[in-house]
Amino acid sequence: MKNALVIGMIGSMALVFSSCNKNLDKVLFGTWEVTKVEGTLNVNGTAVFTGEDPNASGTVKFESNGRGEQNYSFTFSGTTYPQTGTFSWEANDDEIIIDRTSDPDMIWTRLINTETKQVATYKIIVDANQDWDYTITMEQ
Secondary structure, three states: OHHHHHHHHHHHHHHHHHHOOOOOOHHHOEEEEEEEEEEEEEEOOEEEEEEEEOOOEEEEEEOOOOEEEEEEEEEEOOEEEEEEEEEEEEEOOOEEEEEEOOOOOEEEEEEEEOOOEEEEEEEEEOOOOEEEEEEEEEEO
């Protein structure tokens, strides 16, 4: 009887703790090298600039506790755009949801999702008339 009670308590605790976990995709765990960034600036729905940096440098780190850090940069038309900071994240087969502390959340739509390569698109709203469509490529 005593053993059954202990086993029942352990099973209940395991169920409680497993239900508290975020939706974390284990494929993402680790540090990814940013190898390419593409971007299109849209003004009033019309693409006015398209850039590509096939030599982007730096990393995006996805920790198993749902925290992460970005430290990479890319260059469009001679201007370097550093991307730094910490975030929390969740993911499924289709999306990576980046929750940034001081900025709006980003939803990355996965185009390629493998253990060695991730390609995702996302949008950054500049204002009511302007937005950027980005595609990021990361490799391990």
